Amino acid sequence: MKARVLVVEDDKDISLGIRTVLTRNGFDVMSSGDGKDGLRVFHDSRPDLVVLDIGLPTLDGWAVLERIRDLSDVPVLILTAHGNEADKVRGLHSGADDYLTKPFSNRELAARLEALLRRPRNGQPQAEVYDDGSLLVNLGSREVSVDGAPIALTPTEYRLLTALIRHPGQTLTPDQLLKLAWNDPLGIGPDRVKFGIMRLRRKLGRDSAGAGLGSSIQAVRGFGYRYVAPAATK
Numbered sequence: 001m002k003a004r005v006l007v008v009e010d011d012k013d014i015s016l017g018i019r020t021v022l023t024r025n026g027f028d029v030m031s032s033g034d035g036k037d038g039l040r041v042f043h044d045s046r047p048d049l050v051v052l053d054i055g056l057p058t059l060d061g062w063a064v065l066e067r068i069r070d071l072s073d074v075p076v077l078i079l080t081a082h083g084n085e086a087d088k089v090r091g092l093h094s095g096a097d098d099y100l101t102k103p104f105s106n107r108e109l110a111a112r113l114e115a116l117l118r119r120p121r122n123g124q125p126q127a128e129v130y131d132d133g134s135l136l137v138n139l140g141s142r143e144v145s146v147d148g149a150p151i152a153l154t155p156t157e158y159r160l161l162t163a164l165i166r167h168p169g170q171t172l173t174p175d176q177l178l179k180l181a182w183n184d185p186l187g188i189g190p191d192r193v194k195f196g197i198m199r200l201r202r203k204l205g206r207d208s209a210g211a212g213l214g215s216s217i218q219a220v221r222g223f224g225y226r227y228v229a230p231a232a233t234k
Contacts, residue, residue, distance in 0.1 A: 002028040003117055006047040008038035008064060009079065010056050014102070018051060021106040022113070035059025039067055046072075049113060052096075053079045054087060062094065069095040070155040073140075075116040079104075093179045130165050132229035134213050135204070137165060146204055146213050156181055157200050160193075164217060164227035173224040197225055 005027045009015040019029045030045055032038035035056040054061035078096045080087040088099050097116055130137040136145045144151045163180035174193040201214030218226050
């Protein structure tokens with residue numbers, strides 16, 4: 001079965017070139033010329049891989065990437081211009097799996113996409129479900145429950161929680177959490193993390209005495225925050 005690739009690129013010549021190369025290499029290719037339509041095609045077709053340009057009309061590539069990551073762990077390769085290092089770093093921190101700088105060779109593009117399709121998901125734990133007896137996080141469906149009761153989290157709260165549970169017992173600095181949980185950490189201060197932690201604790205359950213699963217997110221003064229599973233604190 002052919003792998004389905006969605007190409008979201010507004011430059012018609014570049015889009016045509018990519019589609020031609022991928023079709024010749026055995027991919028089933030869909031394309032879109034702007035961000036909003038790209039998301040519509042993504043929802044309708046559920047591709048195996050996305051090639052995403054950053055400079056898109058109607059909705060830029062950063063917003064498209066964020067919404068894709070809210071829904072799916074599908075591999076995403078971003079296209080950047082002029083070797084812009086800031087775009088590369090931002091893209092990888094935002095959940096992209098790889099990047100290519102324009103102009104690029106046809107062979108390199110095909111090789112990068114084939115490698116992404118073979119690669120296990122970046123940062124994905126071996127288990128699809130995290131379960132410590134109180135907190136359960138389904139990393140495939142992105143469903144979260146506490147003691148069997150479902151919890152509704154915003155995309156940022158979800159990324160903040162998964163950043164902590166993927167490093168159990170390890171203290172993460174505010175800067176590290178900004179990079180892991182916020183798609184645009186530049187210019188955002190550590191207070192953003194502090195308030196995000198407060199909201200996440202409340203949703204996980206923490207009463208006025210500090211009891212509840214929210215208390216498992218511990219502040220380490222002068223360093224940052226860590227998640228310690230309830231069983232580890234007994």
